[in-house]
Amino acid sequence: MELVDPIAGILLPVGVGVVALLLGWRPWDRTASRGRFSALASALALVGAYLLAHVAYFDLPPLPPVEAWHQLGLLVLVSLVLVPLEGIGGGVRTARWTLKSVVVAAFLWIGLSPKREHRWEGFEEVLWLGGTFLVWMLALGALSDLARRRARGLSLPLSLLLTFSAAAAALGFSGSLVFARLAGALAAVLGVFCAVALWRPDLPLLERAHVPAGIALVGLATCGAFFSQTPAAVAALLAFLPQAARFPGGDGLRPAFLRGTLVTLCGGVLVWLARGEPDPSSQYY
Amino acid sequence: MLTMHWRTLSTVAALAAGVTVFSMTTAPEPAPVAALEEGTFSIDGTHSSVVFKIVHLGVSPFYGRFNTVSGEFELHEDMAESSVRVEIDAASVDSNNADRDKHIKSADFFNVEQFPAITFESKKVESKAEDQYAVTGDLEFHGVKKEVKIDLRFVGSGERGRFGYRAGFEGRMVIKRSDFGVKTMLEGLSDEVEVLLGIEGARK
Numbered sequence: 411m412e413l414v415d416p417i418a419g420i421l422l423p424v425g426v427g428v429v430a431l432l433l434g435w436r437p438w439d440r441t442a443s444r445g446r447f448s449a450l451a452s453a454l455a456l457v458g459a460y461l462l463a464h465v466a467y468f469d470l471p472p473l474p475p476v477e478a479w480h481q482l483g484l485l486v487l488v489s490l491v492l493v494p495l496e497g498i499g500g501g502v503r504t505a506r507w508t509l510k511s512v513v514v515a516a517f518l519w520i521g522l523s524p525k526r527e528h529r530w531e532g533f534e535e536v537l538w539l540g541g542t543f544l545v546w547m548l549a550l551g552a553l554s555d556l557a558r559r560r561a562r563g564l565s566l567p568l569s570l571l572l573t574f575s576a577a578a579a580a581l582g583f584s585g586s587l588v589f590a591r592l593a594g595a596l597a598a599v600l601g602v603f604c605a606v607a608l609w610r611p612d613l614p615l616l617e618r619a620h621v622p623a624g625i626a627l628v629g630l631a632t633c634g635a636f637f638s639q640t641p642a643a644v645a646a647l648l649a650f651l652p653q654a655a656r657f658p659g660g661d662g663l664r665p666a667f668l669r670g671t672l673v674t675l676c677g678g679v680l681v682w683l684a685r686g687e688p689d690p691s692s693q694y695y
Numbered sequence: 696m697l698t699m700h701w702r703t704l705s706t707v708a709a710l711a712a713g714v715t716v717f718s719m720t721t722a723p724e725p726a727p728v729a730a731l732e733e734g735t736f737s738i739d740g741t742h743s744s745v746v747f748k749i750v751h752l753g754v755s756p757f758y759g760r761f762n763t764v765s766g767e768f769e770l771h772e773d774m775a776e777s778s779v780r781v782e783i784d785a786a787s788v789d790s791n792n793a794d795r796d797k798h799i800k801s802a803d804f805f806n807v808e809q810f811p812a813i814t815f816e817s818k819k820v821e822s823k824a825e826d827q828y829a830v831t832g833d834l835e836f837h838g839v840k841k842e843v844k845i846d847l848r849f850v851g852s853g854e855r856g857r858f859g860y861r862a863g864f865e866g867r868m869v870i871k872r873s874d875f876g877v878k879t880m881l882e883g884l885s886d887e888v889e890v891l892l893g894i895e896g897a898r899k
Contacts, residue, residue: 468878476838477809479802524809585801587879637802637809 415591418466423459423595427602430455437610444613446494452619453493455599460486460626463595468588478521478637479588482629485517489622496554496618514546517629525636546628549649553624556655561617563661566652567603568670570616570623573651574600576677577630580648580684586638589630596626611661627652644684651677731770731852736862736896738766738781744893745783750885759799761813763787768896770862774828777820781894783813803879810838815845830866839875843868845892859897866892 434451436442464471464483471480492513495506518539519526526535560566574597582590600623603615616623631648634640654672659665745761763784771777786807788799800807817832826849834843845868852862871886872878 472839472876477802477806524811528811529808585798586803588803633802637806639797639801 418463419591419594420598422462422466423599424602426458426462427455427599430458431602431606431615435606435610435613435615437606437613446618448613449496449618450490450493452603452615453490453622455602456596456619456622456626457486457490459595459599460592460622463592467591478524479592479630479633481517481521482626482633485513485629486622486626488513489625492621493618496621497558510550511547514550515543518542518546518632521632522636542632545646545649546632549628550621550624552650552653553620556652557617557620560655560661561614563611564604564607564663564666565655565661565669566616566620567600567607568666569652569655569673570620570627571597571600571604572670572673572677573627573648574623576651576673576681577627577648579681580644580677581630581634581638581640583681583685584634584638584640584644586634586640589634589638592626593630596623639686640684641686644680647676647680651680731774731849731862732860732898733770733772734860734862734898735769736767736898738764738768739861739895739897740764742895744891745781746891746893748889748891750887752883753885757790759788759790761785761787762789764894766815767899768894774820774822777817779815779817779820779830779832779894781815781892785811785813804877805837810836815843818842834868834870834875836870837875837877841870841874843870861895861897863893863895866894868892 430451431437434448434454435444461483471477471483475481475484492506492510495502495509498506522539522542525538530538557566560569574593578590578593578597581593606613607615628649631640631645635642635645651673654676655669657665657669657672659668740763743764745764746758747760748756748758751757761783763786764781766779766781768779769777785805786800788796788805788807790796790799799805802809812835814835815832816835817830819831821829821831823829823846828847828849830845830847831842832845833840845866847864847866850863850865853860855861868890870888870890872888873881873886
C-alpha cells in the first residue's frame with residue numbers, strides 16, 4: 411500500500427470533515443444558531459472529501475470530463491446547489507425535484523452515452539435509461555425522507571458510513587478499485603459525522619446535507635454497474651441500503667446500533683453477491 | 696562387447712550423417728523476400744499480433760496481448776508517402792487470466808465500455824536504414840489522442856499462394872499509460888508500456 415492510500419482515502423476526507431463540521435456547526439457552543447449555513451458546511455465536508463480524494467488518487471479529471479466517473483465528480487459538486495433548497499415545501503419543493511430530475515437525467519444521458527452508442531439498441535436503451543433514472547429518483551427520494559425522519563442522532567451518519575463501507579467493498583470486489591476508493595473516502599468523512607453525532611446528538615448534521623452523499627452513492631453504484639462488473643441488481647440495492655435505518659425505535663444509541671447492524675448485515679449480503687464466483691485458480695484477487 | 700559398442704556407434708553416426716544430408720537437400724527453401732511493392736493492404740487480424748509488456752512490482756516483465764486487430768496500410772515506392780491505420784478492439788485484451796481481463800476492461804484501466812477502440816493513424820513515415828522506418832502518428836487510447844513514434848522493420852513480402860500477395864512488418868513503441876489517463880496501480884504496474892506489433896497485410 412502506497413502512502414497515497416491513507417492520505418487520500420482517510421486523512422484528507424477526515425481533515426476536511428473535521429474543519430467543515432467544527433466551523434459549520436460549532437458543537438461546543440450550545441447557544442449558537444444554526445441553519446442553512448451549517449447544512450452547507452456538512453455538504454461541503456462530503457463534497458470536499460469526495461473531490462479531494464478524487465484529485466489525490468487520480469489527479470484532476472480532464473475538462474470537460476469524458477468518463478462517467480469523472481462526470482460524477484462534477485455532479486457531486488453541482489449537488490451543493492440543491493442543499494439549501496432541501497426541506498423547503500411549496501413551490502420550492504417542486505422546483506427542487508424538477509432540478510434534481512433534470513440534473514440526474516442529464517448525467518445519465520451523457521454519462522451512459524457509450525452504452526447508448528455502442529451497446530443498447532432501440533427499446534433496450536429506453537429500458538436501461540428509464541430504469542436507471544427511476545432507481546436514482548426513488549433512491550434520492552427515499553434518502554430525503556429518511557433524512558427528515560432520522561435528522562438527529564447517530565442513526566443516519568452511522569448507516570451512511572456503513573453503506574459506503576459496503577459499497578467500497580462491493581465495488582472493489584466486482585472489479586473497480588477506483589470506485590471502491592471513492593466510496594471509501596466518503597465512509598471516512600462520515601466517520602467524522604458519527605463522532606460529532608455522538609458528541610451532539612441533537613444536531614441535524616445530515617438533514618439537508620444528505621444530497622451529495624445520495625448522489626455519490628447512487629452514482630458510484632451506477633458506474634460500477636455500467637463500467638465495471640458490479641451486478642445491476644446489487645448496484646440498485648446498494649442505492650437503497652441506507653433505508654435499513656428506517657428500522658423503528660428512537661434516536662438513542664441502542665436503536666442506532668441496531669440499525670447499523672441491519673445495514674451491516676444487508677451490506678454484507680450485497681458484498682457477497684457482488685463478489686460473485688471468482689475463478690479460484692486465477693489467484694487474481 | 697567393445698566390438699558391439701563400436702558397431703552401434705558407427706551405425707548411429709551413419710544414420711545421423713544420412714539424416715543431416717537428407718535434411719540439407721530436402722528442407723523447404725525460405726520464401727524469397729521481395730522488395731516492397733506498392734499497394735493497399737488490409738491487415739490480416741488472424742496473422743497479426745499486438746503484444747504489450749508492462750513491469751509488475753518492478754521485478755518482472757509481464758506480457759499481454761490484444762486478440763482483435765484490424766486496419767490497413769498503403770505502401771508507396773517513396774515510403775514517405777506510405778501510411779498505416781491500425782484499429783484494436785480494447786475488449787479483446789488477453790492477459791491469460793479471466794478475472795484480471797475483467798479488471799483491465801473496467802474503468803480502472805481501459806474502460807472498454809467508454810472507449811471500445813484503440814487506434815493508430817500515421818502522419819509521417821521516415822526511412823532510418825535499410826528496411827527500417829520511423830512512423831509518427833496519432834495513438835488514440837482511453838479517449839486521449841497523442842502523437843507517438845513506432846520503430847518499424849520491414850520483414851518480407853511477396854506472392855504467397857492462396858494467401859495472395861502479402862507484406863509484413865514488425866514494430867515497437869513505448870508509451871506512458873499515465874499520458875493517456877490510465878493511472879490506476881502505478882505503484883505496482885509500470886507507467887511505461889512497451890507495445891510490440893506484428894502486422895501482416897493482404898494486398899487488396
